[in-house]
Amino acid sequence: MKVGLIQADGKIPNLALMKLAMWHRQKGDDVEVVDLSTYGFDRLYGSKIFMGGSGFDIQATLPSEIEAQIPDYEKFKLDYSIGFSSRGCIRDCGFCIVRLKEGNYRDCELNWIKHTKVLFLDNNFTASPEFKEKILYFVKNKLKVCFNQGLDIRLITPEKAELLSKIKYYDLKFKTRRLYFAFDDLAYEQQVIKGISCLKTAGINPKHLMFYILVGYNTTFEQDFYRFNLIKEQGCLPFIMLFGSPDKKLKDFARWINARYYNFIEWENYKPRKD
16 A cells, blocks of 8 residues: 655644554555645645544544554654653643543653653643653653643742753754743733742753743733743743734734844834735
């Protein structure tokens, strides 16, 4: 059988496609991977025969025999492992599909780790009852780790901050020291400040901390700007996440922040390009 696997979007290699690739190759099938995400399209149109994934069906899952596969790192030319140490989440945020798709929080095995660099896709790694044991496992095995989906700043304690300071945490390219968090709601402003303080006290440079800031969901622009300013004043990196179909002002705001233009030009003086 000749099998084609298409990744239409996303910077991270699709884990489901990687497991499908391994399953088919073990059966002797000829597998070809087409990564459309590298072409830089502004819009994609497609005609489907079969299609899966959360964007198509929130309840879609891989068959158990495919889900159990170790990802096909060779076919996707990856020098790092990718997967979950937990599924689900303790939160139930209105803008997020995780609880609906994956249910309550539960820990997973780490037998898929085959490299010294590991990209974790956990939705809330910080919530794990095995947090300490996992961190010590990373330290013992000298792993470089990336928590690209973000950690929960509301769950950071002095002990957890101290443990995080011991690991080799990096960004998606495993080149820059980076820990990812989120500041989606002003309701937990004090928890954000407290969490950052714990991390700083543990010796973690605030420049290593990137905060995803959700806009366009249930906040005003003034609240969005306030959250951005707070993160910047703490010495951390803000990154705007646009929800739904935001207006031009929010798109310009996201570009001003995510491209780091705020470092040399005030928002009032920013002249965005015309799309």
